[in-house]
Amino acid sequence: MLEGIIIKGIGGFYYVKTGEGIYECRARGVFREDKITPLIGDNVLIRISEEDNTGYIEKIMERKSQLMRPPVANVTQAIIVMSIKKPDINYWLLDRFIVMAEHQNLNIGICINKIDLSLEDEIQQIDKIYGKTEYPIVKTSTKSGEGIEDLKKILKKNVTVFAGPSGVGKSSLLNRMHPGLELKIGDVSKKTTRGKHTTRHVELIDMDSQSFVLDTPGFSSLNLDFIESEEDLGRYFREIFDYSHKCKFINCLHHKEPNCEVKRQVEKGSISKERYENYLQFLGEIKNTRRF
Template sequence: MLGRIIKGIAGFYYVETKGAIIYECKAKGIFRKSGIKPIVGDIVEIEIIDEEKRLGNLTDVLPRKNSLYRPPVANVDQAVILFAIVKPDPNYNLLDKYLIMMRQLDIPVIICFNKQDIATREEAKELYDAYEKCGYQVLFVSVKEEKGLDELKALLKGKTTALAGPSGVGKSSLLNKLVPDADMQTGELSRKIDRGRNTTRHSEIFVVKELSDESGETFIIDTPGFTSLELRGVEADSLMDYYPEFVPFEPECRFGGCSHIAEPDCGVKNALERGEVSKVRYENYRIIYEDLKRMKPDYSRKR
């Protein structure tokens, strides 16, 4: 029987099959031997061991269209990355790393900034100018006042969307608006450290009934909040490929293969001085570049 993993907790996988019947399953030993770890979003084959109790075993994982490693989910059409404009202030470095990961996987991203109701126009404009020029769709919403949600819903309709972001930005509150029966807890923002308490402990798929019809269902994958992200498969010398706004200015660089860091007559740095490249984005690029350089092993040393 085929189904889809909608939740995984402590070695148990909850698989929804035809007719919205959910079975609690365990993965057979063959998965451990082959190094395969089932994740939320996987299309799987199961064998039923107790129909009355809705118990089964996972027997196979079908090939994935794609998969994320942070958060670990599979078969998504797009991702919504949710940050707050203020309280807490956005972690630009974390946001850029997430965008790099999604560009690696060729998964479209919608950048959604919450708490429009308590932010100034200047604060919102800085974010818009920094990320809209990169080719990303940027939305501003107020989950509290339900502003901007209709535009977001239109982008979610008929798709499977991973909802991700750090703690305290209103992710659970947004999910409650989209899926009223999800019964999610809303974390209170810690006044002392100005960070949110992570209330989502595992990834889980929800059907957005309001946006589902005979033409297709709409799914949201809620994921745990995160505060860090380690890039995989990205080297310093290729980092520029993940900053599309640099491309128009690279022909102006004096040197081929310019890293846009220390070289003179760099087209990207000249554009930065003219205000045509975001200072926020360039500073993140420089920090991530230096981090990747430090992480690169030195094979020149004799053993």
């Protein structure tokens, strides 16, 4: 049997990259019986049919991680891509992606694309809001090439999920880093200023022998139904969690409680008001969800 990694799945067929090439495979029926679905990123063992040179997935190796949205396995980090213009950066959505990645215990990087369209004070605003989170922030332009090499370094020796809404330039960035990809690039709708959907399936892209990237469909929203309790939300905002240990109450939600260190740090500027306001919005959403 050959060992490989699933790089794409379409219509019940899985495309497995091995040391001997890429094979079109089907999953054995036993996986369906056990309610196990092979995922992009799975390391697998396959058996090759001599008749037509296609394969069958015989074994799925233990997964180091698993994402639900998008459904992929063995990702080591998430790069959340937002454009500064066309469409304008959406901090609410950026924090939503960060919460999702934090929940999955992934390393997180932020990529701000299309900086050739930005003003200096807009860049400074991003640094002001997210500089306290300690997430690496790389600023890129596919037109000027700025930040492209920095982004490549972050991808090295990782399986990375590129997450972010449509139209921010995820496919353009991948094409710039790996010109042979020729991924389809969508225009931004003039009516909605949102990106048009271009990526139709999840695919693992081999950037080089040590770097894999998942180019995923864009998202317009993300449900927070994976958060089990209101108290858990603060863990996914790093700077809020860092100060939460000094709050008067152990289960402080950093909303209306007295002697809250988090609120105190927001007033001091150690926690950005933008991030804190997004936290409160998410908290209200979780409360409403738990009510039903």
